[in-house]
Amino acid sequence: MLSWTVSLVTAMVAISLILNLWRLFAGPDLPDRLLALDTMYINSIALIILLGIWLGSALYFEAALLIAMLGFISTAALCKYLLRGDIIE
Numbered sequence: 001m002l003s004w005t006v007s008l009v010t011a012m013v014a015i016s017l018i019l020n021l022w023r024l025f026a027g028p029d030l031p032d033r034l035l036a037l038d039t040m041y042i043n044s045i046a047l048i049i050l051l052g053i054w055l056g057s058a059l060y061f062e063a064a065l066l067i068a069m070l071g072f073i074s075t076a077a078l079c080k081y082l083l084r085g086d087i088i089e
Helices: 002-026 030-055 059-084
Strands: none
Touching (some): 002 030, 030 059
16 A cells, blocks of 8 residues: 555656746746746655655665755755845855
8 A cells, every 4th residue: 555655646746846847947037947946856855755665765865865955055045146146245
């Protein structure tokens, strides 16, 4: 039952990644594209966690944590660049 659920949720997250990719390329302005990129890394974290559940390995959870930290830093840096035009003051 768990493998069936993991497969279904993986398909749903993959569909959401495809829709986010469409928003990334077709976004009307830069903040929409930034939000699509932010959502894409959150969805990729979900896929890595689902892979870790499916394979039963804790290594994937550590990789997801690393991607989450890097994604937060990059989103904060891009938002600061959009607001001020410079990352380092």
